[in-house]
Amino acid sequence: MAQDNAQQPARIDLDDAAQVADWSRKLAVSEEQLHEAVGAVGPLATDVEMHLKGSRSTTNSDRTAAAASKG
Known part of the structure; x- marks a missing residue:
């Protein structure tokens, strides 16, 4: 039987x-x-990294406005 050397994806x-x-x-x-x-x-x-990269595509003013609208 072949040994399974596939590495599990990193989890946070x-x-x-x-x-x-x-x-x-x-x-x-x-x-x-x-x-x-x-x-x-x-x-x-890997999913978290891609999500964070996508969230960084917003501008600082976008993030400031979003934060202001939350509270």
Whole structure:
């Protein structure tokens, strides 16, 4: 029987503070942004990274306006 050497995709465990800090640093986002991204797309690191890259395509003024409308 052949051994399965396929590597599992990296997952972000939000219950592990060290992982949250590490992924936040790797992806250059705040821990809050990381939590929001995982909530939006799930724990797969590749999905989170793509989501964050997409969210960065907005302008700073877009983000400021969105934040102001939230509260």
